[in-house]
Amino acid sequence: MTEAEIRQVISDALVYAAVPLFAESAEQSDFVAGRRDVRLDEFEIDSLATMELCIAIELNLGVEIVPGDLTEIATLGDIVALAQGRVNVEAGQ
Amino acid sequence: MNLLDLYNARIADANSLNEVSQVHIVFANSLTPTEIVFLHGNLFAGSKHKAPKLSPLCRFTLPQLQEAGRLWIDQHRAMLAEIGKPRIELYRRYELHDAVVLFSADRKTPRRNLVISLTGANQRLMMPISGYLQNFDGKTTDILYVRDSSRQGYRGGIPKLAGDMVEIGPALTKLVDLKPYQRTVTVGVSAGGIPGLVMALRLGLDATLVCGGSSPERGQFDETGGAKLTDRLREWREASLHTRVVVGYGAQDEKDESAAAEIAQCVAGAEVERIALDGVEVKHNFIYKLSVAGLLPAFMSDRLGLADEDRAGG
Numbered sequence: 001m002t003e004a005e006i007r008q009v010i011s012d013a014l015v016y017a018a019v020p021l022f023a024e025s026a027e028q029s030d031f032v033a034g035r036r037d038v039r040l041d042e043f044e045i046d047s048l049a050t051m052e053l054c055i056a057i058e059l060n061l062g063v064e065i066v067p068g069d070l071t072e073i074a075t076l077g078d079i080v081a082l083a084q085g086r087v088n089v090e091a092g093q
Numbered sequence: 094m095n096l097l098d099l100y101n102a103r104i105a106d107a108n109s110l111n112e113v114s115q116v117h118i119v120f121a122n123s124l125t126p127t128e129i130v131f132l133h134g135n136l137f138a139g140s141k142h143k144a145p146k147l148s149p150l151c152r153f154t155l156p157q158l159q160e161a162g163r164l165w166i167d168q169h170r171a172m173l174a175e176i177g178k179p180r181i182e183l184y185r186r187y188e189l190h191d192a193v194v195l196f197s198a199d200r201k202t203p204r205r206n207l208v209i210s211l212t213g214a215n216q217r218l219m220m221p222i223s224g225y226l227q228n229f230d231g232k233t234t235d236i237l238y239v240r241d242s243s244r245q246g247y248r249g250g251i252p253k254l255a256g257d258m259v260e261i262g263p264a265l266t267k268l269v270d271l272k273p274y275q276r277t278v279t280v281g282v283s284a285g286g287i288p289g290l291v292m293a294l295r296l297g298l299d300a301t302l303v304c305g306g307s308s309p310e311r312g313q314f315d316e317t318g319g320a321k322l323t324d325r326l327r328e329w330r331e332a333s334l335h336t337r338v339v340v341g342y343g344a345q346d347e348k349d350e351s352a353a354a355e356i357a358q359c360v361a362g363a364e365v366e367r368i369a370l371d372g373v374e375v376k377h378n379f380i381y382k383l384s385v386a387g388l389l390p391a392f393m394s395d396r397l398g399l400a401d402e403d404r405a406g407g
Contacts, residue, residue, distance in 0.1 A: 018215035
């Protein structure tokens with residue numbers, strides 16, 4: 001699983017949850033390409049949308065991240081790194 | 094099946110805490126305020142709730158489930174308390190269609206007002222449905238909850254109900270008789286803003302509130318090779334000048350401010366309202382901010398005319 005694929009999963013989840021900042025395709029593609037990181041306090045992501053993001057990560061990446069894991073997270077890039085780390089552990093890398 | 098048994102049955106299929114979250118999301122999108130209060134008093138508390146049987150494959154413990162369940166229900170109960178009303182609003186749920194639910198104290202005797210409420214693409218009204226309902230008066234007001242079930246911003250309408258956005262309103266009138274209501278209005282949040290506006294103008298309803306709606310200039314509802322939405326809005330407005338149109342946006346959301354101005358350019362007489370709160374950043378989701386501040390019941394009642402006794406044609 002590449003970093004770009006993980007970013008795509010997260011981007012798709014945020015679009016699914018209708019997070020306003022991810023309504024524009026340019027913002028989605030910049031994030032997926034790694035050209036842009038986003039601070040979590042930049043956009044309005046409520047508790048239910050956070051749950052939906054965690055569910056999407058588990059369904060698509062096969063690793064479990066729960067909302068409580070995100071309390072100390074500052075940016076979407078941090079979530080990507082957290083997911084990448086857990087994917088690598090699952091894969092025994 | 095009572096609510097606790099239903100909860101246990103759903104949890105029995107969950108293998109991870111995220112699958113528990115899925116159960117909580119489904120509940121958050123359907124439970125009434127009274128059901129939230131009931132669960133708050135009984136979910137993993139007291140003698141009524143016997144602990145659910147967990148799946149043999151599940152990767153969480155009962156204490157972890159209890160902690161997640163209590164956190165979830167405590168948050169919902171706190172949300173109701175923040176609204177600041179002395180009583181819990183009495184609503185019951187009547188499912189009329191996959192994407193349409195009527196919340197009413199008693200369906201057989203419609204209240205005075207009907208508020209047709211269209212969600213955004215996330216299928217929520219910017220807060221859990223129990224919180225939204227608690228902001229209205231169950232004695233006078235029924236809520237028709239309309240979900241964007243395809244999550245496409247109502248492009249293509251609503252599956253199995255209406256083939257395009259413009260036809261959603263007429264299709265709803267086949268599910269709910271509007272005649273008994275003295276006042277019928279729409280509230281559309283986010284992607285539901287434009288569809289709510291169109292519905293109100295096309296059906297000649299009393300009022301509409303657009304909350305953080307998208308711009309009609311985006312073209313998402315223009316007919317291929319045909320009429321532009323902006324032109325159609327002007328035509329519909331000509332035929333429905335009595336409809337009060339309020340377009341609200343959060344004071345710190347420049348994109349929504351622009352969209353509100355563009356809506357107003359197509360709808361003569363539309364009232365554009367900047368929502369600001371002292372010391373609070375108000376962006377796209379301004380109705381939740383108003384709800385937390387205890388200001389949403391009066392805001393809704395005033396902008397939609399829900400407390401008016403003297404109604405045109407009533």
